[in-house]
Amino acid sequence: MSEFAARTAGCLSRGAAAVKAQPIILMTGLVMALLLQPAHRLESQSTAEYQVRVDSLRVEWERKRDAFIELARELGPARIDTIRTGPFTVLVDEPLVELMSQAAPIAWDALRAELHSDSMLAAIKPVYFPSGGGSRTTERSEDVFPGPWISETANLDEVVDRVILTVGAELRLMLDEPSRLWLSANPLARVVAERRDWPGAASFRWIYVELATSGSAVGRRCFDGHLPACRSALELEPASDPATEWYDALDRRRLIVRGGVPRGLGTIEEWRSCTEAGDDIACETLFRARLEGSVTHPVSTVAHQALVETALQMGGVGAYGRLVLTEAPTIADWIAAVARAPADSVIEVWYSDVIAARPDPTTLTAATGWGAFVWIIVLAAVATRSTRWRS
Amino acid sequence: MFRVILQSHWNWSKLLLGPGVVAAFALPILSVQQINEPGYADWSPWGTAGLLRDVESWGIWYAALAAGLGLAIATSAWGSDHRGGHVYALSLPVERWRYVLFRYASGAVLLGVPILSFWLGALLAIASIDLPDSLHAYPTELAVRFALASLVAFTVFFAISAGTMRTAGYILAVIGGLLVAQLLLATAGAGVDPLEYVVDRLTSWPGPFEVFTGRWMLIDV
Numbered sequence: 001m002s003e004f005a006a007r008t009a010g011c012l013s014r015g016a017a018a019v020k021a022q023p024i025i026l027m028t029g030l031v032m033a034l035l036l037q038p039a040h041r042l043e044s045q046s047t048a049e050y051q052v053r054v055d056s057l058r059v060e061w062e063r064k065r066d067a068f069i070e071l072a073r074e075l076g077p078a079r080i081d082t083i084r085t086g087p088f089t090v091l092v093d094e095p096l097v098e099l100m101s102q103a104a105p106i107a108w109d110a111l112r113a114e115l116h117s118d119s120m121l122a123a124i125k126p127v128y129f130p131s132g133g134g135s136r137t138t139e140r141s142e143d144v145f146p147g148p149w150i151s152e153t154a155n156l157d158e159v160v161d162r163v164i165l166t167v168g169a170e171l172r173l174m175l176d177e178p179s180r181l182w183l184s185a186n187p188l189a190r191v192v193a194e195r196r197d198w199p200g201a202a203s204f205r206w207i208y209v210e211l212a213t214s215g216s217a218v219g220r221r222c223f224d225g226h227l228p229a230c231r232s233a234l235e236l237e238p239a240s241d242p243a244t245e246w247y248d249a250l251d252r253r254r255l256i257v258r259g260g261v262p263r264g265l266g267t268i269e270e271w272r273s274c275t276e277a278g279d280d281i282a283c284e285t286l287f288r289a290r291l292e293g294s295v296t297h298p299v300s301t302v303a304h305q306a307l308v309e310t311a312l313q314m315g316g317v318g319a320y321g322r323l324v325l326t327e328a329p330t331i332a333d334w335i336a337a338v339a340r341a342p343a344d345s346v347i348e349v350w351y352s353d354v355i356a357a358r359p360d361p362t363t364l365t366a367a368t369g370w371g372a373f374v375w376i377i378v379l380a381a382v383a384t385r386s387t388r389w390r391s
Numbered sequence: 392m393f394r395v396i397l398q399s400h401w402n403w404s405k406l407l408l409g410p411g412v413v414a415a416f417a418l419p420i421l422s423v424q425q426i427n428e429p430g431y432a433d434w435s436p437w438g439t440a441g442l443l444r445d446v447e448s449w450g451i452w453y454a455a456l457a458a459g460l461g462l463a464i465a466t467s468a469w470g471s472d473h474r475g476g477h478v479y480a481l482s483l484p485v486e487r488w489r490y491v492l493f494r495y496a497s498g499a500v501l502l503g504v505p506i507l508s509f510w511l512g513a514l515l516a517i518a519s520i521d522l523p524d525s526l527h528a529y530p531t532e533l534a535v536r537f538a539l540a541s542l543v544a545f546t547v548f549f550a551i552s553a554g555t556m557r558t559a560g561y562i563l564a565v566i567g568g569l570l571v572a573q574l575l576l577a578t579a580g581a582g583v584d585p586l587e588y589v590v591d592r593l594t595s596w597p598g599p600f601e602v603f604t605g606r607w608m609l610i611d612v
Contacts, residue, residue: 212525213440
């Protein structure tokens with residue numbers, strides 16, 4: 001027996017002796033230690049140490065990049081093939097041709113079913129997908145939309161997803177900068193989720209909690225079903241005075257308390273008058289000073305994006321085309337054009353979706369309850385199998 | 392016979408049970424005490440979201456109390472048998488399984504007292520506060536969860552206590568072995584974490600301790 005094994009056996013035999021003394025206490029201690037073990041302690045590092053690590057990573061990255069470029073030079077330019085499905089064109093590196101020949105028609109059918117718009121479909125540029133980690137370089141062209149690299153070992157579904165999501169990214173870039181904020185990171189992610197039968201985004205559940213616990217008066221009124229308040233909270237028209245339109249005196253005071261002692265935005269006397277004496281004039285002054293720096297919006301961009309998703313679903317055929325091509329004076333007009341319905345109707349549907357998405361209370365789920373019940377029965381049955389003879 | 396076992400179990404555990412009952416009653420009330428203070432809405436900087444966070448921060452104590460009560464009652468159920476070398480059980484004219492069941496049932500009945508106390512405390516706590524319309528109270532759901540968690544803890548420790556020293560030794564050896572394996576693998580830099588895997592399986596559904604984890608919310612959306 002090795003020295004280590006002997007030591008281990010010694011420890012275990014000492015452990016067994018201890019068990020004889022107080023088995024329950026030891027067992028309890030170990031079980032509780034297992035359950036309540038703290039997370040690994042994080043070691044702090046100074047900025048200088050952090051900088052050294054970042055620098056070393058940068059050097060390593062540059063070294064790897066140079067090696068890749070060298071390898072790409074040795075291999076020569078990759079051969080690119082073109083795959084056409086209707087008006088949709090995909091360019092791929094040679095190793096991906098077979099896979100993409102199968103994937104492109106499936107992706108195209110899914111895109112056509114979702115976009116329903118000839119003008120929109122015609123606007124999609126050819127997409128180029130490199131293979132093998134992007135080690136080979138190709139000439140860039142404004143007429144070709146660059147897709148992500150695809151592994152040669154990817155399966156058909158993964159390639160179809162990549163194509164759909166790349167077109168989604170292209171679609172997003174067709175919008176101007178402010179409009180993009182109203183669109184989720186990839187507007188076609190839902191298509192992929194539906195195709196693969198993945199659970200949909202939990203955004204409406206999230207918005208429900210956001211409104212139910214809103215720190216702005218307009219958000220709370222929206223939660224209570226006041227649709228003009230929802231319109232205001234969603235900022236379909238620019239607020240004339242956010243400080244009073246979105247927030248009441250209590251909200252303003254809370255935001256000032258939360259922000260702590262002001263630095264360059266108002267005086268300490270004003271801060272004290274607001275937070276300690278509850279003087280709303282002081283709160284409003286400080287609040288307006290802060291608004292100039294950064295606006296605290298009544299709802300998050302998730303709520304905005306969910307509204308556009310609702311409009312797209314209401315809009316049906318051609319909705320994506322109108323989303324990209326409509327030039328409306330206000331967001332409300334844009335939403336109305338996409339949905340082919342008044343903006344208030346879209347808000348009404350959005351609101352009912354939010355309220356319908358009320359999350360289940362987390363206090364006790366049926367699965368947890370039944371799981372615990374089964375364990376109680378099983379362990380109690382195990383206990384009854386214990387022997388009366390001690391050893 | 393059950394009455395006698397229940398009576399003796401009560402005698403052995405009443406000193407532990409008393410503080411447990413008081414704690415179970417007081418905990419839900421304490422969890423909303425801050426909300427109950429005059430002007431909470433005025434001084435709480437996070438408003439309703441802060442209220443939920445305050446309530447959530449008490450969750451660990453609900454789980455700890457449930458585990459503690461289960462342990463205390465399970466330990467007291469077998470304490471005198473262990474001390475007396477299990478002679479009393481051998482002298483009784485009943486099958487072992489029936490005797491164990493009586494012991495288990497007496498523990499479960501005694502555990503019912505703090506559980507009932509917890510439920511009453513939760514109901515009282517909710518009755519004492521004004522909630523915003525957007526929030527809801529779940530005193531009964533929380534009490535059911537507390538009951539299940541207490542019973543799981545009680546049953547686990549009861550089953551271990553009902554076994555022989557050898558059984559307890561085996562369980563301890565498995566846990567010890569796991570710790571040693573974890574240590575060796577970590578030292579060797581294997582990148583495998585068996586301890587985390589086992590704890591994860593035990594504390595996530597359908598593991599036995601899943602009922603202890605997650606959010607214990609007396610108030611939620």
